[in-house]
Amino acid sequence: MKVHVTINGVNYEKDVEPRTLLAYFLREDCGLTGTHVGCDTSSCGCCVVVMDGTRAVKSCTMFAAQADGHEILTVEGLAEGGTLHALQQGFWDQHGLQCGYCTPGMLLTSYALLKHQPNPSEADIREALSGNLCRCTGYQNIVKAVQQAAGVLGQPVGTHT
């Protein structure tokens, strides 16, 4: 079947098997391998992407067909014009990653969180990230990374890039 999805601002029109999951559509049909798969049960969150600007979804739990006509943001679309997104910068500055496998999902879940809650508390961040597993960091530096990004994004427009 045919699906039309806008991913990171680019239109993709592809023929897919109806049972194709969005995660594999992104990875294998669109070549966007930054979205990862780490489990079979929607538990790990490595595959989280943002749909329609504000909604974090586990792309292993959606069919590509369900994304038809929607906008998807993946990790590849976070940086703009060669400048890292404040979340990416935060993860780098605060040592919020080690093996990097969970990182794209963490970034996109945090992105959606900050869209809803620009100034989250540590408890808010931990709650929002509770569907994203990390085996390396113990989450502490991930929380700091999100806090750093919230601080940067919370400044008036023009004071940050």
Added chain:
Amino acid sequence: MSIQAKPLHSVGVHMKRKEDPRFIQGKGHYIDDLSFPGMLYLSLVRSTYPHAEITNIDISEAMKVPGVKAVITGKDLEAAGLGWLPTFHGFDKQMVLAIGKVLFQYQEVAAVFAETRAAAVDGAEAVQVDYAPLPVVADPFASKTDKTLLRPDRESKTNHIFHWEVGDKEGTARAMASSPKRIKQRLWFQRCHPAPLEPCGCVAYFDTMGRLQFHVTSQAPHVYRTALSLVTGIPEDKIHVMSSDLGGGFGNKVPVYPGYVCAIVGALKLGRPVKWIETRTENLTSTGFARDYHMDVEIGATADGNVTALHVATTADHGAFDAAADPSKYPAGIFGIVTGSYSFPVAHAEVDAYFTNKAPGGIAYRCSFRVTEASYAIERGMDILADELGMDAVELRKKNFIRKDQFPYPSALGFTYDSGDYHKTLDVALEKIGYTALLKEQADKRARGELMGIGLSTFTEVVGAGPSKHFDILGIKMFDSAEIRIHPTGAGIVRTGTKSQGQGHETTWAQIVAEELGLDPQTIMVEEGDTDTAPYGLGTYASRSTPVAGAAITMAARRIREKARKIAAHLLEVGEGDVEWTDYKFQVKGVPAKTVTMKEVAFAAYTNMAQNEPGLEATYYYDPPNMTYPNGAYVAVVDIDRETGETKVRRFVAVDDCGVVINPMIVEGQIHGGLTEGFAMAFIQEIQYDAQGNNLNTNFTDYLVPTSLETPHWETGNTVTPSPHHPMGAKGVGESPNVGSPAAFVNAVIDALSPLGVRHIDMPLTRDKVWRAIRDAEAKKKA
């Protein structure tokens, strides 16, 4: 560690990671990101039974599935001489695909190759396997009776795999018998799984020259190359192993798994690239598990608390094949570290391993080969002894610590501990947590019937395998290596035989080279994981990278410095003996104004080297003279809800001494992660089997990984006691928190429950188990 002010100082500096820009932009290269034209997918048919004869395998329906190209079985592999795979220590072999019978649930039975991932899975589901169930041995104690013989293929007709022991058996028994105080407790370190977020996988193909190109999730690429050559008969020069970005490993990516062999066979048979990526369920049910040690710990002491003897007898469950990836001479790993941080005059440790109908493994999960089990045994044992003596757990530990002036310390079980200051490390931790105030708070709470516990773990690890006289895998000595090339502009590349899985080698190795050569770490590239380019090494596990490869890098850099000194002498127009390396540059002795930088020397090495050999590169193979002995003092504070059994880890302080720290940011990150994995084992993780041999924890909804919500906040600190034999004084750290923390959590919970008379609960300390312990203890009191 403070950041030094010297402009070129690179070691001890909190430097952001060089590898991160690709990871935060989704540009990592993990195994499933690779794709090649014409690539086929492999899916494995797995056994539904834990123990059964295979009476028939019918592949006809599978071959009809659109896209399926081939199905192979154990018989096909056996005919090709590839039916069995040697396990890493060389004492056993493992079926690649089941031949005749299956020995554990989820064992690999047939391999299906297809055009797409989905077709391969459909094909695997269509393979019809008929089984005749056999009696199941799901428990190592039942295995001891040999009522059901699991491995008739072996010469020795018993389920008993080995008996290993170390120490003075008679002396320990005598000392124990004459000790006024004795404790004995069985402790089970339950079966766990490393569960890296990226499962295992590979892509295999033969190139136009007939050379095997093998991309694989391997923590030890060179060992894979040699092992594959030995198994398949393909000459080693015709095998190219590449391990790119790994989404975690934790020991799970050390062994060679059946899926890898099947992918290679498929690529050979079908002449196309073959990709195999395991599912999470396959990862948890068939690839290397860890622990599963039942340990009877016995400690003797004087009435005033001086330890007199230690005896530990262990029954180990190794599963269906003895695939514990231990060094050849250490079937029970480095379990001999079980005397821990204490001055035991005599000790004896023994391990008996048994086959069961469970997945094979016993791998070193974030642990230097059974050190986690050993550390847990002694640290729990010391708390039980303190309880028996009515002594404070801190006082007992301090009384028996190996003193600073006793290093190098020969342990009763044959190790020579390199360095440490255990009293100081513990004092730093106690100060940080406010121990005295906590004791007072606890006394007040106990008076009110509230359950608050304080748990200690003052562990000593043994890492950095290892000296060639003791350590080898498949006969290959456990040295490691580094090759450094400095380019004309002063930039460079370092390659090692290790393989980062998130530990940050691309940053740490650059810092070491930069420190030794006075260069910019940002222009030192690090490359690992490619057997065509990296010098031979044994890989990354057992916290060996910094102790062994880190030392190799240091020594290679010093070789470069010696060569550079000759060129510097030429540039400075003095004799080589008149040149000294000071403050990160070459200087004419006594003439601070006459200097030349390494960058200038590098350029001259290619443009103006005079009579010297051109170029600036060196290789070093480092054979460590001893292991290193990182240690730490951890304190956990817990509150337990008496009504529900729910445990809240209120505080956790970890003070580590891993010797000289190269990058404090990375070290702290490693500690956070290791503590979280220790927390998981202590409270929520277990691979359980029922009495029929069914695996009950086959995915992340049953095998729990702590989330951000329940993971405690970690407080860290450190002391620095350099290793005297490591060229930088470093000891390694990645595993310390995982090794040291489980005992601290359990000691805290048992301390909280001790007023009720609870002496021990085996991990994981789930709410349910703790609630039952409280209920039973209260019922007993009433009775």
